[in-house]
Amino acid sequence: MDEIELRAHGKINLSLDVLGRRNDGYHEVKMIMHTVALHDGIFIKKERERGIRMECNLPSLPTNEENLMVRAAKAIMDEFSIEEGLSLRLMKRLPVAAGMAGGSADAAAVFHGINQLFHLNLSTEELEKRAVKLGADIPFCLHKGCSLSEGIGEKLCKLPTLPPCTILLVKPAFSLSTKLIYENLHLKNITDAEHPDVDRMIKELESGSLEDICALGGNLLEKVSISLRPEIQVLKDFFIKEGALLSLMSGSGPTVFGIFPEKEKEKAKMILQSLRSGEHKDLIENAWITEAYA
Incomplete structure (x- = not known):
């Protein structure tokens, strides 16, 4: 096999809590992430000429080592002294810098693709150890479905997936800087009631009731993001008014999603229009319009 095609799925946060700031500057988080069907297309091909070359359908995205895909490819190829060249092609569909881990998902796909193309036989756990060095969300993106994510995002525990549902994204x-959001998150000013109940949502995921799961959704970072861009609240309110069981900002934003029962897919299409x-x-x-993906 000389080439491979992969899908890099985006994610949403069903619950996102921030517990504190570590001495190294990172924040301790406790969050529930779920992949969605919306995805980027990744094409990886072996080349005779050494080096890593990348192209993308979005001219605004870097195709050098500023791109996580290139950095992921270089890291694993250098480690295993792979002398063949590689071409990467990205068909970008996920929004950029939007809280859906698009860049991390692309990098995760590269780790998987090179592992398969060059028969490295690395387990997913072994890939995770390498991936976290490039980004805290990449280990989760090596998986599909739903996971509890702790630490800086690298400690993962598989959870039951959402029941069938329709998701509007x-x-x-506009965009938001993750660094800016965290810099303006002052945990000492946040009450216990403002922290989402992640543990209770885990129990509801095990019960399988979409309504009960959605009733517990929360994202602590919204407190900062909405203060900077009130439009996020406007979109959340719109989804709730239209009957969404849950509407949240994903990650540090600014993407907003609404979850609707699967039977309301046609209604969701009308809302999208x-x-x-x-x-x-x-x-x-x-x-x-998309759906939960496992």
């Missing part, structure tokens, strides 16, 4: 027409053409159309850069 909206990328607002309303978003694209209605009063909130100027707030959004793009919007998608």
Whole structure:
């Protein structure tokens, strides 16, 4: 096998809590992440000429070592002294810098692809140890489905997946800096009641009731993000008004999602059209209808 095609799935956060700041500057988190069907396309091919070359359908994205895909490829190829060349092609569909771990998912796909192409026979756990050196979300992105993520994001525990449902995703027409969000998160000013109950959501995931799971959703970072960009709250309110069981910002944002029962997929399609053409159309850069992916 000289080439491989992979899908790099985005994620949403069903619950995101921040416990404190570590001495190294990272924050301790406790969050529940779930992959969605929306994905990037990754194409990896062996080449005779040494070196790593990358191309992407979005000219704005870097294709050198600023890109996590290239860094992931270089790290594992250097470690195993792989002398063949490699070409990477990215078909970008996931929003960029939007709280859906798009770059991390792309890097995870590269780790998987090189492991298969060059028959390195590394387990997923062995890939995780290498991946976390490049980014805290990459270990989760090596998996599919739902996981509890702790530490800086690298400590993973598999959880039951969401029941069948329809998910609407909206990328607002602006971006947010993860660094800025965390710098403005002052935990000493946050009450116990403002922290999401991650442990209780885990129990509800085990029970399998979509309504009960969604009732416990929360994202502590919204407190900062909404203060900087109130449009996030406008989109959340829109989803709830339209009948979403849960509407949250994913990660540090600014992507907002709404979860609807699977039986309301046709209604969700109408809501999507309303978003694209209605009063909130100027707030959004793009919007998608998708589903939980396992």
